[in-house]
Structures are given as structure tokens and as C-alpha cells.
């Protein structure tokens with residue numbers, strides 16, 4: 001790995017927030033200008049997975065870990081075909097990346113993909129500001145010299161509330177992910193790509209699922225036409241209150257009593273299909289060490305998160321839905337936010353966090369086994385009728 005010799009960091013850059021707060025730093029990655037929702041991620045590791053997670057589309061991500069880029073960039077860790085973050089904020093970029101897997105510097109990768117970033121000393125102050133005031137619209141610019149004008153332009157940029165973004169990141173054509181060599185195919189899974197991370201079909205495939213990944217607009221008829229043993233609804237960017245076609249698809253799958261599993265955006269969409277509301281969190285959960293408790297076993301998993309919205313559901317026991325009874329299965333121990341839903345009369349469940357990890361701990365990987373178990377039970381004709 002060559003020593004970083006580029007000199008983009010010599011250019012001044014400004015970060016402006018919609019509430020008028022302005023930060024100064026030096027350019028990192030591409031120079032230019034970008035707008036998005038400013039959010040912070042507390043992960044100490046996994047910057048490459050974060051950058052390429054489609055759920056970060058239209059977000060300017062502030063890393064709280066002070067050194068970013070230490071292990072460079074490789075071709076194995078991306079969670080999708082490109083970097084999705086709208087902008088990237090770091091305290092200090094690594095000048096000399098060091099890792100046997102490194103193929104490029106992070107700075108070079110950001111520039112190659114046209115992603116505007118800023119290296120600035122005050123990432124801690126910025127994070128505390130976002131924690132106290134909430135995630136808000138922002139811009140990073142190396143071209144606008146008047147901070148006031150940049151703030152004005154941030155105020156006319158699009159909000160994350162009401163943003164319908166899954167269609168912008170989803171695959172346009174279906175594709176298949178097969179079990180690895182030596183693993184026999186046991187189940188056929190249809191996975192609706194609302195912004196899917198590459199690790200998710202892999203986690204299913206390594207358990208013997210042949211996964212057909214479908215575009216975000218897939219209808220229940222199209223999904224069920226594949227005669228799947230189970231249906232998966234993925235993570236994804238934007239406001240879940242907009243994703244009406246995915247909600248309709250979930251309802252069709254629930255009617256058909258085909259096992260259903262949802263992650264993150266998929267959890268919010270299942271919630272909406274059950275006629276629960278969703279709401280925007282003040283600053284959201286983004287990191288790799290959020291404690292989540294299973295309400296029945298009281299067992300705590302340390303989990304990977306990336307969500308700015310959440311489901312509003314009663315946490316004091318089962319409640320009625322158009323699809324029978326359901327319950328909140330998991331809650332976040334930091335703030336009590338609903339982190340999982342389970343139907344009691346249908347083979348369906350979802351979590352707000354990321355059992356596929358990438359990046360993050362693997363504590364919750366067993367949820368993929370739970371999904372396989374539901375498919376096995378259905379195959380054996382053991383799914384609760386009703």
C-alpha cells in the first residue's frame with residue numbers, strides 16, 4: 001500500500017447546518033458541494049460497509065471515531081456496488097493506511113466515486129449538536145465561500161421526512177444468489193430489495209436458501225408467483241410512511257401465510273402493514289453496539305443499527321392487527337425504541353436492527369435460522385392455521 005501523496009486536503013471546506021451552525025475544515029475525498037441529512041455513526045470499525053450501505057442514501061454521515069481510513073479500502077467489504085452516503089465527515093483521515101487487505105486509500109476511493117467529504121476538528125461538537133437538536137439538513141462545500149448563503153441553500157434542500165427513496169437504490173432487474181459450493185439448496189426465498197445490503201442474501205444463502213432478489217416495486221402477485229418458501233423485506237433509505245407499494249406487498253404475503261422476515265426498513269413496512277404508525281427519531285441509532293433486549297427471554301444482544309425512523313407499537317403485550325395478534329419482540333435498552341415485531345397468528349417477524357451485521361457484531365445472526373425454521377415448519381405443514 002503506497003503512502004498517501006495526494007493533496008486534496010489542502011482545500012478549505014465548510015459544513016453548514018439548517019439551524020445556522022457552521023463548521024470549518026479541510027476537503028476530504030472529492031471537492032465540490034453536497035446536500036443531505038446530517039447524522040452520526042458511532043462505529044469504531046466498518047467505515048467501508050457504512051459508506052456502501054444504501055440506507056445512507058441522501059445522508060451526510062459524521063463518524064464519531066476520530067481516525068477514519070486506517071485500513072484503507074478493499075474490493076471485498078462493500079455492501080453494494082457504490083458509495084451511497086451523500087457526504088462524509090471525519091475528524092482525521094488516516095494518512096498512511098495499513099492493512100494487508102487494503103487496495104486503495106479511502107480518500108482516493110471517495111474522489112473516484114465523486115463523494116464530497118470534510119475533515120474537521122469539531123466532529124465531537126457537531127455530534128453533540130445533532131444529539132441535542134436532532135438530525136437535520138446540511139451541506140458540505142468547497143466552492144461556496146459565504147457560510148450564510150450555504151445555510152440558506154440548505155434550508156431549501158429536501159427533507160428526509162416524506163422522502164421516498166427505495167426506488168432510487170433498488171435493483172432494476174431480479175437476480176439470484178445461490179448457496180455456496182457444498183451447501184444444498186433447501187428453501188427458495190424472494191427478497192424485496194428496498195436498499196438491500198449484500199450480506200443479507202449471503203447470510204440466507206449460506207443457510208441453504210436460493211435467494212431471488214426483486215426490485216422495490218415488486219407486487220405480492222409477482223412475489224408469490226415465484227412460489228417462494230419465504231419472503232424477505234430489506235433495509236432501505238427514506239421515510240417508511242412513503243413506501244405504500246411495499247406495504248401492499250407485505251399484506252399480500254401475510255394473507256398468503258408465507259413466512260416473512262423483515263430487517264430495518266422491512267420492520268417498519270411490516271409495522272405499517274399491521275396498521276401501526278412510524279415516526280422520526282430525534283437523532284436515530286447508527287452504530288455497532290446498541291443493546292437490544294428480547295422481551296421474552298430478557299436476553300440482550302449487542303447489535304448493529306442504522307435507522308432514523310421507528311415503529312410506534314404497544315410494548316406491554318400482544319395487540320390486535322388485521323392479521324391476528326402481534327407483539328413487540330425486542331426493545332432498545334438505551335431509549336426503549338421498538339426494535340422488533342412478531343406475529344402470533346402468522347409466520348412473520350422483523351427486526352429494526354441488523355442481524356446481518358456488516359459492520360457489527362454477530363450476536364443476532366440466529367434470526368436467519370429462525371426464518372429458516374419457519375420455512376421448515378411450513379414445509380412440514382406445521383404452521384398455525386387460523
Ligand SMILES: NC(=O)CC[C@H](N)C(=O)O
Pocket residue numbers: 055234235236237238239240263264265266306307308309310
Ligand atoms: N437501515 C434502514 O433500513 C433504515 C430505514 C429507514 N430509512 C430509517 O432511517 O429508519
